[in-house]
Amino acid sequence: MLRAGVLLLVVALSLAAPGVAAAGSPRPSHLQVVAHPDDDMLFMSPDVPLAIRAGARVTTVFLTAGESDVQPQAEYAASRQAGARAAFAAMAGVADEWTRSVLELPGHRLVEWYRLRQRPSVGLVFLGLPDDNNPRSRHALSRLWHEPGHRERTITAAGSIVPPTSHDRASVIECLIRLRETFAPTLIRAQDPRPDPRYQQQWGSAHDHPDHVAAARFTETALRATGLPLLNYRDYNVADAPPNLPERVVADKRAVFARYAEHDSQVSLGEPYDAWIASMRLRRPPGTRWASADGHVQVRRNELVLSRSGVESVVDTPGFVPRDGSASFAGPGTIVAQERDSGAVWLKEGPRSWRPLGLPPPRNPGVDLGPPSAVPVRDGVVVALRDAGGGVSVRTAGGWCRLGGNDVGDEVSAVVGSGGAVHVLAASRSGMLHWRLTAAGCGQQVTSGERPVGAIATTSGYATYRDVRGDLVVLAEAAGWTRVRTIDARAISDPAIAPGPVLAARNADGLLVIYEPEGETTLGPIESQPALSPDGDQAAALTGDGLVRTFRVP
Structure with a gap:
């Protein structure tokens, strides 16, 4: 009887899955894939609750049971599930009452699917793989990722209505693909597949909880080929950067986590959770220079896509595969991008062929270079980025030169100042770093007392950043x-x-707001940092339907 009911449910899901509506406008549907039952509320918030409040279909897939070494494991796994349900009910502002169903995944594997009764568009799926710290299945998710022939048996939470099953690497990927087909997301959120090795040394070579990394890599492998927007969020190492959420957002996030903590005996509302609650950071923020006067540039499915006046075209990149989030404009008709794996910089000026600019020293394959910021100058283009040493390097006509620094966080910004001098600005944990390039091509450091909590954006004569209160x-x-x-x-x-x-930014309600000297204008919901056209008459940003949309600035 149970099996027949499951089959009917799966068919119904396939028919009802949201896709492109008749009018051609995708219905917002957001899919999170995380390792543990508290990961999305810690590291992807406020994005997840904002999506719920905006009316998107929101589904989180929890890969592990999160049972760790706590005994009895079945009861603890069930309590963590109860905590996740309580937290999501709080995000939605409704009673903690759920409908429990069964989904059938490839290989006749059954998983539990919970939907909020008063908000059935909010759902939770529990796969139940063993936690990294399970003494009987140490490093289970990591081994599944690294060892294709390895198999692991799932943990059955107390009161579960599905039997245990087993998985190998291929089956985890197949199940994620099926869940993507079932829920038809327009946007996917995942954890950090390659944590910055400068931080979290206590986790060894993973530089984060191994389950976080493995979950992110499974998600990337299973879902990146869809071409859907994939947002990766930093995890434990947000504690190694300044807190960046406004007080009101932190209070809301803490209240949601408190609902979870009522069910999980192993967590608290103190440290280290306080540091995670106070921040949310993308692994690779989109930057601000990918919008032009008549369109934008982005990397999608390993291709560089240029949109002009609503018409998209693929820009050939012979010699390299472009990296997501690395493409930006360095002036009219000039594009800079990075090679996907190495981070090497490439430059295209107008109709000319792509020109490789290489990599700055030091060379460290384990460290991602930051996205390039480029500006046109009299003898070419100056490119600045965060290098593999965690500092700032620039590429001028004379080659690469290291300016300095060792703890730079996000995008570096270059701007041409009065008299043609190039200024390079970057944010670090100790404050803003500022250099003025000299005639020799390298820079002279300028003292600054500013303390940004994220990337600094620049335009002719001005710079802006967000401070710890969320002020600009x-x-x-x-x-x-x-x-x-x-x-x-x-x-x-x-x-x-x-x-x-x-100025343009996303406010605490997830809305795009334009700030001008004479006032401010709210334009609509967006999902990440916006960009402005060079003249400031248009803003562009990723929206909940998975599309990059352009907003006209009044």
Whole structure:
């Protein structure tokens, strides 16, 4: 009887799965894949609750039971599931009442699927693989990832209505593909597949919880080929950067986690959870220079896609496969991008062929280079980025030169100042780093007392960043690159800036807000940091339907 009911349910799901509506507009459907029952509420919040409040279909897949070495394991796994349900009910603002169903996945594997009764568009799926710290299945998820022939048996939570099953590497990937087909997401969220090795040394070569890394790599392998937006979120190492969420957002996030903690005897509302609750950071933020006067550029399915006036075309990249999030404009008709695996920089100026600019020293294959920021100058293009040493390097006509620094976080920004001098600005844990390039091609450091919590955006004569309160700070070259304005924005993204200055950021309600000298305008919900066109008359951002949309600035 149970089997027949499951088959009917699977057929119904296939028929009802959201896709492209008749009018051609995708229904927002967001799929999170995480390792443990508290990972999304810690590391992907406020994005997940904002999606729920915006009415998107939101489904989280938990790969492990999270049972760790706590006994009895079945009861502890069940309590963590109960905690996740309580937290998601709190995010949705409804009673903690759920409908439990069974999904059949490839290989006749059965998993539990919970849907909120008052918000059935919110769902949780539990695969039940062993936790990394299970004494009988040490490093289970990591071994499944690294050893194709290895098999693991699932953990059955107390009160479960599905029997245990077994998985190998291929079956985990197949199940994720089937779940993607079932829920038809327009946007996918995952954990960090390659944590920065500068941080979290206590985790050894993984530099994070091994389950986080394995879950992210399974998700990347199973779902990246779809071409859907895949947002990777930093995990434990957000504690190694300044907190970046406004007080109100932190309070909401803490209240949700408190609902979870009521069920999990192993967590608390103190450290280290406080540091994770106070931040949310993407592994590779999109930056702000991918929008042009008539469109935008992005990497999708390993191709560089240029959109102009709503018409998309693929820009050939002979000699390299472009990296997601690395493409940006360095001026009209000039594009800079990175090679997918090495991070090497490539430059295309107008109709000319792509030109390799190589890699700056030091060389460390284990460290991702930051995305390039490029500006046109009299004798070519200057490129600046975070290098493999965690500092800042620039590429001029004379080659690569290391400016300095060792703890740079996000995107580096280059801007041409008055008199043609190039300024390079970057954020580190100790504050803003600032160099003025010299005639010799390298830079002279400029003292700064500014303390950004994320990437600094620049335009002619101005720079802006987000501070620890979520305020947007505006710096002016005419004032010696010191602050001339502070905007009470409660921003949850780093800002973009255009001449005026015109600023754009995502606020605590997930809305795109434009800030101009004469006031501010709210334009609509977005999913990540926006970009502004060079003239500031258009903003572009990823939206919940998985599309990059352009907003006209009034």
